[in-house]
Amino acid sequence: MKATTAARPEPICGMNTWMPVPARILRVREENFNTRTFTLQFTDEAIRQMYGFLPGQFNMLYVPGVGEAAISISSDSEQHEHLDHTIRIVGSVTRAVAKLPPDSIVGLRGPFGTAWPLKEMEGKDIVIVAGGIGIAPLRPSIYWILNHRSLYKRVVLLYGCRTPEDRVFADELEQWDRDGSIQVLVTVDNATGDWSGPVGVVTNLMRRVKVNADRTVVLVCGPKILNRVAAWNFLQLHVPADHVYVSLERNMNCGFGRCGHCQLGPKFICKDGPVFNFAEIADIFTKEEM
Amino acid sequence: MPSAPPKVAVYKFSSCDGCQLQLLNLETKLLELVGAVEIAYFLEARRRVLPPPYDVGLVEGSVSTPEEEDRIQQVRRDCKYLVAIGACATSGGIQALRNWANVEEYARYVYAKPEYLSTLETASPVASHVFIDFELRGCPVNQYQLLELVSALLTGRKPNISTHSLCIECKRLGNTCVLVAQGKPCLGPITQVGCGALCPKFNRACYGCFGPMEQPNIPSLGQWFTERLGHTPRDMKRMLRLFNGYLEPFKQASEHYERKEKGG
Amino acid sequence: MTDQKIPVGSRQFLPRSAFEELFAALHKEGYSIVGPKVTDGAVRMQPIGSVAEMPQGIRDNQDGGFYRLEEGEPELWFEYVVGPNGPKEFFFPAQLPLFEFHVQGGRFDLDAGPPQVPKLAFLGVRPCELAAIDVQDRVFGRDDPGTFRCESEPWYLQIRQEALLIAVNCTRPGGTCFCASWGTGPEAAGGYDLALTELKDGFVVAVGSKRGAALAENLSLRAPSGAELELATLKMELAREHMGRQLETPDLKQLLNESIEFPEWDDVARRCLSCGNCTMVCPTCFCCTVSDGSDLSGQEITRTRFWESCFSHQFTYTIAGPERNTIRGRYRHWLRHKLCTWWDQFECSGCVGCGRCITWCPVGIDLTEEAQRLREGSTKHKKRLGVSHGE
Numbered sequence: 001m002k003a004t005t006a007a008r009p010e011p012i013c014g015m016n017t018w019m020p021v022p023a024r025i026l027r028v029r030e031e032n033f034n035t036r037t038f039t040l041q042f043t044d045e046a047i048r049q050m051y052g053f054l055p056g057q058f059n060m061l062y063v064p065g066v067g068e069a070a071i072s073i074s075s076d077s078e079q080h081e082h083l084d085h086t087i088r089i090v091g092s093v094t095r096a097v098a099k100l101p102p103d104s105i106v107g108l109r110g111p112f113g114t115a116w117p118l119k120e121m122e123g124k125d126i127v128i129v130a131g132g133i134g135i136a137p138l139r140p141s142i143y144w145i146l147n148h149r150s151l152y153k154r155v156v157l158l159y160g161c162r163t164p165e166d167r168v169f170a171d172e173l174e175q176w177d178r179d180g181s182i183q184v185l186v187t188v189d190n191a192t193g194d195w196s197g198p199v200g201v202v203t204n205l206m207r208r209v210k211v212n213a214d215r216t217v218v219l220v221c222g223p224k225i226l227n228r229v230a231a232w233n234f235l236q237l238h239v240p241a242d243h244v245y246v247s248l249e250r251n252m253n254c255g256f257g258r259c260g261h262c263q264l265g266p267k268f269i270c271k272d273g274p275v276f277n278f279a280e281i282a283d284i285f286t287k288e289e290m
Numbered sequence: 291m292p293s294a295p296p297k298v299a300v301y302k303f304s305s306c307d308g309c310q311l312q313l314l315n316l317e318t319k320l321l322e323l324v325g326a327v328e329i330a331y332f333l334e335a336r337r338r339v340l341p342p343p344y345d346v347g348l349v350e351g352s353v354s355t356p357e358e359e360d361r362i363q364q365v366r367r368d369c370k371y372l373v374a375i376g377a378c379a380t381s382g383g384i385q386a387l388r389n390w391a392n393v394e395e396y397a398r399y400v401y402a403k404p405e406y407l408s409t410l411e412t413a414s415p416v417a418s419h420v421f422i423d424f425e426l427r428g429c430p431v432n433q434y435q436l437l438e439l440v441s442a443l444l445t446g447r448k449p450n451i452s453t454h455s456l457c458i459e460c461k462r463l464g465n466t467c468v469l470v471a472q473g474k475p476c477l478g479p480i481t482q483v484g485c486g487a488l489c490p491k492f493n494r495a496c497y498g499c500f501g502p503m504e505q506p507n508i509p510s511l512g513q514w515f516t517e518r519l520g521h522t523p524r525d526m527k528r529m530l531r532l533f534n535g536y537l538e539p540f541k542q543a544s545e546h547y548e549r550k551e552k553g554g
Numbered sequence: 555m556t557d558q559k560i561p562v563g564s565r566q567f568l569p570r571s572a573f574e575e576l577f578a579a580l581h582k583e584g585y586s587i588v589g590p591k592v593t594d595g596a597v598r599m600q601p602i603g604s605v606a607e608m609p610q611g612i613r614d615n616q617d618g619g620f621y622r623l624e625e626g627e628p629e630l631w632f633e634y635v636v637g638p639n640g641p642k643e644f645f646f647p648a649q650l651p652l653f654e655f656h657v658q659g660g661r662f663d664l665d666a667g668p669p670q671v672p673k674l675a676f677l678g679v680r681p682c683e684l685a686a687i688d689v690q691d692r693v694f695g696r697d698d699p700g701t702f703r704c705e706s707e708p709w710y711l712q713i714r715q716e717a718l719l720i721a722v723n724c725t726r727p728g729g730t731c732f733c734a735s736w737g738t739g740p741e742a743a744g745g746y747d748l749a750l751t752e753l754k755d756g757f758v759v760a761v762g763s764k765r766g767a768a769l770a771e772n773l774s775l776r777a778p779s780g781a782e783l784e785l786a787t788l789k790m791e792l793a794r795e796h797m798g799r800q801l802e803t804p805d806l807k808q809l810l811n812e813s814i815e816f817p818e819w820d821d822v823a824r825r826c827l828s829c830g831n832c833t834m835v836c837p838t839c840f841c842c843t844v845s846d847g848s849d850l851s852g853q854e855i856t857r858t859r860f861w862e863s864c865f866s867h868q869f870t871y872t873i874a875g876p877e878r879n880t881i882r883g884r885y886r887h888w889l890r891h892k893l894c895t896w897w898d899q900f901e902c903s904g905c906v907g908c909g910r911c912i913t914w915c916p917v918g919i920d921l922t923e924e925a926q927r928l929r930e931g932s933t934k935h936k937k938r939l940g941v942s943h944g945e
Binding site for chain 3: 107
Binding site: 326441445450452454455457458461462463464465467469472473478480493503504505506507509510511513518 | 637
């Protein structure tokens with residue numbers, strides 16, 4: 001597999017794009033009370049070699065007999081032995097995955113969707129804004145940046161979650177910050193335990209960052225309200241709309257723009273997204289029930 | 291590793307037994323089912339009774355007597371996952387028609403010695419008494435939905451039971467709309483899917499035995515029926531008050547048409 | 555070059571008495587015929603074996619939420635227009651088993667694929683249907699062979715390639731028809747193998763493809779007279795002028811984009827039942843859900859694709875609830891998709907003017923009226939804004 005930022009890799013699939021490919025659960029890591037990271041490996045060696053994805057893309061994760069859910073890939077796109085999926089246990093499929101012990105077989109279809117603009121980000125300051133589980137699809141882009149650190153200028157990660165215990169990838173957040181390779185600012189809604197860091201919504205953290213509007217690229221992924229507020233706040237700081245990227249979520253069924261479920265106005269989120277250039281969707285993004 | 295098969299209990303309250311029969315009508319599938327679960331309590335089918343607690347309880351029938359009022363509390367305590375099955379259990383059923391009338395008067399019409407009866411003023415759905423985990427609509431329930439419910443519980447997923455209009459299923463099955471092509475007052479556009487569009491398949495209007503769909507627009511269909519198809523508010527009231535009359539929003543709508551009927 | 559006598563693009567005449575030869579010719583080529591037949595008070599496209607099964611002397615009376623068959627010219631076979639279904643039901647079935655498989659160790663073992671593709675000849679495809687087939691061809695990826703395709707699409711492409719289309723031009727448009735507004739009818743412009751225009755004594759036959767020409771070789775055709783051709787043209791002109799409905803199409807996309815927050819949507823939301831009938835009869839709607847069924851043991855898994863409707867709550871369901879929670883939002887999405895965002899997605903209109911959504915809406919909601927209401931709203935709201943600016 002070649003690590004690439006250019007062409008989107010072809011999705012891997014069984015006899016066709018509707019047919020999942022089996023993968024084994026190698027490890028399960030508890031991130032917080034309802035979020036776990038599953039490390040998966042395709043059972044077929046040849047598929048392992050063929051499979052490639054770009055940071056920001058997702059897979060349809062399948063639990064035999066239960067169903068599928070769109071889950072973003074949270075591991076390093078430049079290693080292809082295994083894949084991480086960080087899952088919040090909230091729905092039918094995610095609950096079923098959560099019950100599976102290591103070594104169980106699940107299915108994967110993908111990768112689908114658009115990626116973070118790693119190429120356009122080169123030579124720029126980068127602000128990454130994540131809320132809760134929204135950090136999962138951003139983690140591969142952070143790995144990419146760390147692997148190619150010299151290509152990028154200042155990199156800041158602003159992360160918000162409910163409580164300190166809710167932090168996803170908590171030790172990595174600390175490690176990245178310690179390394180000094182990227183600046184990590186975390187805020188929580190409720191300070192519990194011995195938390196002495198910032199309290200409040202993640203967009204408050206923006207005040208602590210100097211944004212050079214003309215040379216900053218912003219990546220946002222979180223709940224709908226965070227996506228909106230963060231995007232608008234950066235626009236107010238005069239960051240051009242086409243330098244702001246958001247990753248959106250919808251109910252997806254096919255993953256490649258055929259079933260119609262995930263439409264947002266003219267866009268199929270599975271195919272035209274999940275990562276959108278804000279300029280593309282600014283006119284419909286703030287309207288309800290699109 | 292095979293764990294112990296889940297224990298299933300089937301209860302009857304005020305009902306006609308038709309929903310329990312749907313379970314028995316599964317026949318070959320029932321045998322598979324019996325292999326996958328342990329029928330711990332099902333008086334209609336077998337005499338043997340295993341002691342509670344049970345993993346899954348299926349309740350048929352409405353709560354209409356003081357005795358049932360107490361028993362449903364015990365049933366809830368005995369079952370981890372409780373499912374109301376059929377129109378009686380989910381809406382009060384056809385016997386809930388008495389909720390708009392005088393029970394004593396009704397009893398006098400039907401029984402020679404009504405004083406032997408001990409009955410509540412109203413027949414009500416199970417959910418008005420205890421928390422239920424899931425419900426299956428229909429008079430009777432659809433056997434494939436029953437099977438889907440059990441398979442889903444066995445695999446630990448959410449049952450694949452849709453709540454949209456009957457029309458979508460009716461059209462998928464290739465039926466011609468009896469409302470549009472024959473002017474029959476079909477309740478399909480406000481009724482929940484699940485029956486397999488049985489009535490329209492045989493050129494009959496749906497009479498809503500699966501109860502209201504998600505967000506039904508009853509006023510709009512009612513307006514069409516009264517203004518275009520010549521039905522009266524009384525007709526509307528009677529259409530809505532059949533198997534699921536006591537279930538919102540059919541209940542509220544039927545009361546609206548009753549007021550119109552009386553007020554002109 | 556073959557020595558075919560009947561050139562593609564030519565027009566022929568098929569006498570009424572020879573119409574039945576079509577069936578024999580199609581059967582000889584190994585086609586199963588799908589054609590019009592009356593069932594439950596409506597003309598439906600369904601498998602037919604002979605001309606005797608076709609409706610004759612019958613026409614339809616269509617209006618919002620209303621469809622009735624009545625007596626027509628006794629000898630005519632095609633005086634009605636589109637019924638509740640069409641070729642879509644065959645190309646993109648309401649329920650298609652995709653495959654069956656079971657989990658075997660670390661493998662998913664395939665037990666069965668999709669059903670075999672039948673070889674179908676459609677008799678009596680209306681021009682709006684041809685337009686709709688063209689739309690679905692785009693949806694299912696005809697124009698982008700470079701992109702990967704899902705399983706169902708090889709199935710779609712295959713059944714489409716196999717299918718023979720015998721179109722019938724509409725000499726008597728229906729009460730809810732507005733194909734003339736889109737230019738998709740009443741006369742077929744292309745995409746057919748043969749196209750018939752029914753006259754009293756027979757049919758003017760336009761030959762649209764080599765396959766059509768080959769089929770025509772088996773029929774007792776003759777050259778049409780000048781009068782017959784002129785009559786056919788006249789009938790088309792008359793039909794064009796007598797459409798049951800009209801839709802002002804040129805600036806629809808812009809109208810639908812500027813009207814997103816108009817109060818007019820609240821009005822239609824009060825009438826719309828969100829029952830999904832319009833999406834089920836629409837010849838271009840493609841939304842579907844693929845779901846798994848399993849046996850009680852959970853070992854044998856069947857994956858099936860169903861028609862889905864954007865009017866259902868579940869359609870946009872996420873853990874945060876449905877994305878479009880109100881009927882207003884769902885109707886607006888549907889109408890905008892048909893008339894506006896379809897252009898962005900597939901570079902064509904999602905509406906072909908067949909009028910089915912009007913006829914088969916249980917409460918007669920009329921797409922052309924709703925578009926007109928928005929148009930009037932637009933003028934009104936603009937005027938109001940203009941006044942306030944002036945003050």
